[in-house]
Amino acid sequence: MSNNKREITYHNKDVLSKILAENFKEKSLKVYGIDVPKIKQILPTNLPQIQVNEMRIDNLFLLYDRHIYGGCRESA
Secondary structure, three states, rough: OOOOOOOOOOOOOHHHHHHHHHHOOOOHHHOOOOOOOOEEEEEOOOOOOOOOOOOOOOEEEOOOOOOOOEEEEOOO
């Protein structure tokens, strides 16, 4: 960081997504047209015990009905 410039991490969208996901706790996704129970807990997306394409999973939510919902980006 020279000349008082701040560098933004390459993963800035992932960082922002994780921060914003915390705001969904105890809320419903129905406003976005997703008809699932309210979110009970935000889960980590680094899951070494299963094979997934992590580039597409933005957030994992534990719902009050004990199901897990994975919020994913649309593929381009």
